[in-house]
Amino acid sequence: MTLRFPDTGHFTGLNTPVRMEYDIRELSVEGEIPRDISGAFFRAVPDPVYPPLHEDDVVLSGDGMISRFLFEDGHVDCAIRYVHTKRFLAERAARHSLFGRYRNPFTDDPSVAQTDRTVANTTPVWHAGRLLMTKEDGRPYEINPHTLETVGPFDFDGKLRSQTMTAHVRIDPQSQEMFFFGYEAGGLCTRDIAYCIADRDGVLRSEQWFEGPYCAMTHDFAITERYALFPIFPTVTDLETLRGGGAHWQHRQDLDSWVGVMPRDGDVKEMRWFRGPAGVSAYHVMNAFDVDGKIHLDLCLSETNAFPFIRTDSKIAREQWEIGGGFIRWTLDMNAAEDTIQARPLGPPGDLPRVRDRDQGRPYASSWYLSIDPKAGPPLPGGPVGAAFNCLLRIEPETGAIDTLTMPPGMAINEPVHVPAAAGTAGDGWLLATIDERHGDTYRSELWVIEASAVAAGPIAKVLLPVRLRPQVHGWWVPMKELQASKVGGTGRPG
Ligand code: V55
Ligand code: FE
Numbered sequence: 001m002t003l004r005f006p007d008t009g010h011f012t013g014l015n016t017p018v019r020m021e022y023d024i025r026e027l028s029v030e031g032e033i034p035r036d037i038s039g040a041f042f043r044a045v046p047d048p049v050y051p052p053l054h055e056d057d058v059v060l061s062g063d064g065m066i067s068r069f070l071f072e073d074g075h076v077d078c079a080i081r082y083v084h085t086k087r088f089l090a091e092r093a094a095r096h097s098l099f100g101r102y103r104n105p106f107t108d109d110p111s112v113a114q115t116d117r118t119v120a121n122t123t124p125v126w127h128a129g130r131l132l133m134t135k136e137d138g139r140p141y142e143i144n145p146h147t148l149e150t151v152g153p154f155d156f157d158g159k160l161r162s163q164t165m166t167a168h169v170r171i172d173p174q175s176q177e178m179f180f181f182g183y184e185a186g187g188l189c190t191r192d193i194a195y196c197i198a199d200r201d202g203v204l205r206s207e208q209w210f211e212g213p214y215c216a217m218t219h220d221f222a223i224t225e226r227y228a229l230f231p232i233f234p235t236v237t238d239l240e241t242l243r244g245g246g247a248h249w250q251h252r253q254d255l256d257s258w259v260g261v262m263p264r265d266g267d268v269k270e271m272r273w274f275r276g277p278a279g280v281s282a283y284h285v286m287n288a289f290d291v292d293g294k295i296h297l298d299l300c301l302s303e304t305n306a307f308p309f310i311r312t313d314s315k316i317a318r319e320q321w322e323i324g325g326g327f328i329r330w331t332l333d334m335n336a337a338e339d340t341i342q343a344r345p346l347g348p349p350g351d352l353p354r355v356r357d358r359d360q361g362r363p364y365a366s367s368w369y370l371s372i373d374p375k376a377g378p379p380l381p382g383g384p385v386g387a388a389f390n391c392l393l394r395i396e397p398e399t400g401a402i403d404t405l406t407m408p409p410g411m412a413i414n415e416p417v418h419v420p421a422a423a424g425t426a427g428d429g430w431l432l433a434t435i436d437e438r439h440g441d442t443y444r445s446e447l448w449v450i451e452a453s454a455v456a457a458g459p460i461a462k463v464l465l466p467v468r469l470r471p472q473v474h475g476w477w478v479p480m481k482e483l484q485a486s487k488v489g490g491t492g493r494p495g
Contacts, residue, residue, distance in 0.1 A: 005017060005051045006051070006052065006055045006056075008055070009381055010057065010058050012381070013380065013381030013382045014412070014436050014470070015382045015386075015471065017047055017048050017470065018047055018467070018468060018469070019047055019049060021082060022078075022079065022467065023078075023079040024466070025077045027076045027078060027463050029074070029076060030463075031460055031461035032074065033071065033074045033075075033449055033463075034430065034449075034460075035073060035074055036419075036422040037449065038071055038072060038073075038479065038480040039070075039419070039477060039479040039482070039483055040068050040070050040145065040477070040483050041069040041432050041477055042068050042131065042475060043069075043124065043414075043472040044065075044120075044123055044134075044167075044475070045067050045080070045121070045470050045471070046061070046063065046119065047063060048061065049088065050091055053100045053107070054100060054107065056101075056309075057101065057102065059384050060102055060384060062121055063082055063085070063091075063119050063121065064141075066080070066081055066083055066148050068080070069447060069463070076447070079148055081148040081149065081150075083133045083141050084141075084150035085118060085141060086115050086116040086153075087099055087116065087117050087118065088119070090115055098112045099112060099117050100245075101248075102247070103137050103249075104242050104246070104247070104248055105117055105242075106244075107245050116138060116153065117137075118137050120135050120138070121133070122135045122136065122474060123167035123168065123169075123475075124476045125476065126145075127171060127178045127198065127202060128178070128198065128200060128201050129482070129485055129492075130154075130202055130486070130487050130488070131486070132154055134165060134167040134169075136182075136219060138163070138164055138165075139163070139164065140154045140165055141153055141154060144488045145483055145490075146486070146488075146489040151488055156198065156202075157203075159204040159207070160194075161194065162185035162192075162194035162196070162209075163182065164185055165180060165182045165196075166182060166183070166220070167219075167474065168180075168221065168285075170223045170361065171360060172360065173359070173360050173361075175200065177197055178197070178202075179197055179221075179223050180196050180197075180198070181193055181194060181218070181221055182196070183216070184215065185209060189238055189239045191211040191214065191215050192210075193209065193210055193211070193212050193218065194207055194209050195207070195209075195210065195228060195230075195268060197265075208267070209268070212230070212232050212258075213232055213256075215236060216232050216233060216234060216237075217236075220282075220284050222297055222361070223264050223361045224264070224288050224289045224361045226263060227263060227288075228262055229261055229295065229332075230260035231259045231297065232258040233257045233280060233281040233282060233305075234252040234254075234255035234278070235249050235251045235310060236250055237249055237250070246313075247313035249313065250310075251281065251305040251316060253278065254278060254279065255278060256275050256276065256278050257276035257279075257280050258275060258276060259297065259341065260273050260274075261273075261295065274341050275339055277341075280302065280303055280325070281303075282300055282301045282302070283306060283351060284352065285297065285298065285299055286299065286367055286369065287355045287360065287362075287364055293335040294331055294334070295331065296331050297329070297330040298327065298330075298346060298353075298397060299330060300327055300328075300352075300353055302323040303323055303325050304316055306351065306385055308386055320385060320386065321372075321374070324349070326346070326347060326349045327345070327349070327350060327369065328343055328344070328345055328346060329343070329346050329397070330343055331343075331344070346397050347393065347397075348371055348393070348402075350369045350372070350393060351369065351389075352369055352389070352415040353368070354369065354416055356429070358420070365398065366428075367394070367395055368392060368393060368395070368416060368455070369392075369395070370389035370392055370413060370415065371392075372389055372390055372391070373390055373391045373404070376390045376391065376407060376409055377410065379412065380436060382412065382436065383414075388412030388414075389414075390406065391407060392404070392405040392431070392455050393455070394453070403455050403456045404455070405455040405457075405458060407435070411435060411437045411438070412436040412471075413435055414433055414436070414471060414472050415472065415474055415475055416431035416450070416475075417432050417475045417477040418430070418452060419431075419452075427451070427453065428451075428453040430449055430450060430460075431449075431451075431452050432447060432450075434446070434448075434472065442468065444468060445468050446464055447462070448461075449463070
């Protein structure tokens with residue numbers, strides 16, 4: 001057999017590679033899709049073309065695919081394409097893998113020593129009429145949002161100095177500026193973090209570098225109306241380990257976490273560091289906002305790193321159901337003399353948080369995230385952490401009210417996007433999420449349309465898929481008007 005993928009959770013169950021590019025016009029729909037859902041649901045899907053060089057390779061190394069569900073007048077079409085990264089093209093030409101372990105270039109084939117090794121597999125970011133496929137270990141690739149063809153590597157017209165860009169940007173709902181950062185900005189294992197702002201037209205207007213307390217996996221950050229916040233958790237790296245062919249990340253239970261805070265339009269020299277608890281980790285920030293000099297930072301926190309492969313590499317013996325944590329509010333008082341953090345639980349453990357675009361950086365009444373309900377049976381094997389989520393929560397952080405949609409046994413739900421209701425109409429819009437369902441030895445996928453204010457009621461429509469989907473990482477909703485006004489392949493103006 002020529003294509004033998006490792007017999008591990010990273011390549012079996014829902015994570016079994018699919019490796020298919022396709023277009024399907026007109027998917028079958030059960031129920032009725034509201035006409036106000038008009039636009040594109042883009043999804044980033046890691047899906048390795050070739051078996052990895054190393055048996056212990058992980059989901060996060062999979063080649064990036066850009067997937068799109070296009071909603072128009074109650075109809076849905078779908079398409080998926082590989083991102084033509086330099087790495088994808090080199091391996092395609094060679095007809096086998098050339099790149100080694102996750103984020104360790106010292107394990108690559110010498111023939112690709114100078115080749116960009118990002119797989120652009122984490123978030124499809126839409127800003128200023130451009131679609132970018134991002135991954136935190138490199139610069140993004142620009143995608144034609146109509147054909148899903150790769151335009152090429154993207155560096156803000158040659159302006160970006162950082163070697164990397166996060167997959168978690170923040171767009172201010174009023175100014176439409178895109179705030180983002182890159183870590184290991186100056187190269188492998190550097191403490192350099194680049195803090196950047198692109199204006200509403202996508203022009204990079206600011207890039208400032210600062211040093212973090214240590215070189216850490218810095219996956220997400222936050223903005224409020226006044227501040228930029230950089231949460232740093234002790235998942236660290238060093239060049240010596242990498243040179244020896246080792247893992248990029250080691251989680252350190254003994255090191256403190258930190259939050260760097262600066263005025264979002266200020267100078268990085270103004271950064272103030274607040275000390276958090278030792279050993280904790282958060283991949284995603286739900287939202288942050290500031291009121292009267294107090295900053296609230298709402299995180300999906302765990303007591304250790306949430307990725308089993310990182311815990312194994314760090315010799316931390318905790319199973320996935322033992323990582324603790326919760327949906328937690330950290331409060332930082334900018335008027336206090338001490339740089340300490342107050343913590344308060346808001347909800348049960350979970351991840352893949354979603355707020356409305358218009359609530360970004362502002363006080364917010366409700367939001368959504370995914371969790372695992374053990375009563376719904378064993379989670380399906382798959383996704384980045386190896387156990388797929390089986391419930392969707394809607395939470396009101398101020399009142400503590402929670403509504404839950406628990407999936408039937410044998411089903412899993414992926415990160416939703418939020419589609420706002422049309423201007424001038426009542427309602428809180430919809431969530432769109434793909435669903436996986438076990439059928440004997442195989443899986444089936446659907447896309448569910450759920451009322452955002454009534455998740456417990458279940459889907460109001462289901463889009464049926466003739467092919468199984470590999471679990472996505474993150475998604476992005478682009479309204480039809482913005483899609484038609486895309487810089488590449490569009491009309492260039494709102495339709
Ligand atoms: C994450 C995902 C990544 C990655 C690092 O979800 C962190 C967290 C899909 O790639 O490289
Ligand atoms: Fe993420």
